Amino acid sequence: MKIDLHTHSVVSDGTDSPEDLIRTAVRAGLDVVALTDHDTGDGLDRAARTADEVGIGFLAGMEMSTAHEGHSVHLLAYGADLDHPDLAGELVRVREGRSGRLRPVLAKLAELGAPVSEAEVQAQVGGSPSVGRPHIADALVAAGHVADRREAFDRFLADGGPAHVPRYATGLFEAVELVARAGGVSVLAHPWGRHTRQVLDLEVFSRLAEAGLAGLEVDHQDHPIELRRELRRIARRLDLLPTGSSDYHGTGKRDHDLGCNTTDPQVYREIVARIG
Numbered sequence: 001m002k003i004d005l006h007t008h009s010v011v012s013d014g015t016d017s018p019e020d021l022i023r024t025a026v027r028a029g030l031d032v033v034a035l036t037d038h039d040t041g042d043g044l045d046r047a048a049r050t051a052d053e054v055g056i057g058f059l060a061g062m063e064m065s066t067a068h069e070g071h072s073v074h075l076l077a078y079g080a081d082l083d084h085p086d087l088a089g090e091l092v093r094v095r096e097g098r099s100g101r102l103r104p105v106l107a108k109l110a111e112l113g114a115p116v117s118e119a120e121v122q123a124q125v126g127g128s129p130s131v132g133r134p135h136i137a138d139a140l141v142a143a144g145h146v147a148d149r150r151e152a153f154d155r156f157l158a159d160g161g162p163a164h165v166p167r168y169a170t171g172l173f174e175a176v177e178l179v180a181r182a183g184g185v186s187v188l189a190h191p192w193g194r195h196t197r198q199v200l201d202l203e204v205f206s207r208l209a210e211a212g213l214a215g216l217e218v219d220h221q222d223h224p225i226e227l228r229r230e231l232r233r234i235a236r237r238l239d240l241l242p243t244g245s246s247d248y249h250g251t252g253k254r255d256h257d258l259g260c261n262t263t264d265p266q267v268y269r270e271i272v273a274r275i276g
Contacts (some may be wrong), residue, residue: 001265004167004258005034005059005075006189006217006245010126011023011043013134014065015250019041022050022058028258032057032268034245039065039094041082057232058230059272063189064179065094067169069199072159073188075175076217076243079275080184087182090170097168099131106136108163114145133157134252147254156223159195173211183255185274187215187243192231193222202234214274219261241267 008014009021016024018035025033033056035047044060046116051058064075082088116139124138125131137152142200142217146152156163170178180188187209191200205216218231219242235242244261247253 002029002259003032003057003263003268004028004030004246004248004261005032005061005078005185005187005243005263005271006036006063006220007258008037008063008249008250008252009043009047009269010071011040011128012037012130013128013132013249015157015252018047019050021054021248021250022047022054025258026056030056030259032059033063034059034111036061036063036076038063038130039091039098040128042129044082046146050205057161059268064175065098065169066089066172066175068172068204070171071199072194072234073172073196073200074190075172075179075185076187077179077182078091078187078271079175080179080182082122087178090175090178093105093168094170095130101165101167102136104165105133105163108165112156112162113138114143114156114163116140116143116145135250136204136236136254138205148254150254152275165269173208174212176208177187183276184270185214186212187214187217187241187271189217189221190220190247192227193220197227202237205234206238206239209240213240214244214271215241215267217245218242219263220247221256221260222247241270243267243271 010017061078066073120139124135137149140146140152176186216235243263246260248258
């Protein structure tokens with residue numbers, strides 16, 4: 001089985017509709033795919049219906065924005081009841097934090113000589129309830145200020161960058177507990193990516209496991225092979241599930257093709273068994 005447990009649609013910051021994402025997953029030879037849009041499950045029903053129509057396994061998920069020691073950390077939540085009052089209320093606060101920083105970020109970009117308007121950003125957002133930095137990055141690309149999202153983040157939008165504005169995010173440990181209360185299974189997304197390795201070490205992983213974290217996304221395009229090996233060793237030591245995923249965003253990310261990293265079927269079955 002070929003299983004990809006981390007993808008995005010236009011409902012957050014991907015470029016495929018939920019329906020097109022599922023059809024693309026079939027063409028990529030996947031047997032199971034999870035949709036994990038940022039801080040929302042608005043595309044899950046559409047994706048699930050299409051998956052049923054085309055005959056591919058589907059896992060409902062979400063990627064939640066959290067923070068630890070002042071750094072942004074992403075948490076994948078599988079099978080959680082997104083209508084659970086505690087989790088639903090927190091997701092509203094997170095999404096409001098995203099949209100609330102739009103104007104300050106645009107003001108900084110204007111001062112830096114890369115002006116874009118709210119209307120230009122909204123043109124990239126479409127119907128998404130989750131406005132994020134990738135949408136601002138896409139507006140910068142459309143305006144000709146940068147070549148792609150990566151340049152937009154490297155030059156302006158990354159944490160600590162010249163146009164970065166902090167926003168509200170759920171505490172990482174609180175998010176793990178919220179997902180568990182909502183019946184979901186949590187996995188740290190790309191834990192040793194470009195901006196998180198310095199705050200996520202063995203001691204933190206151990207505490208998170210005690211708080212209910214189920215796994216680590218080991219095989220990810222942001223992790224070179226030596227980091228994958230070390231993360232896999234940590235996962236074994238702490239009895240955490242090692243997953244692998246593409247973090248597919250359509251044309252929004254290069255070198256993140258569906259199925260470029262996959263999850264072992266036994267690990268997938270264990271995730272499904274723990275939901276509820």
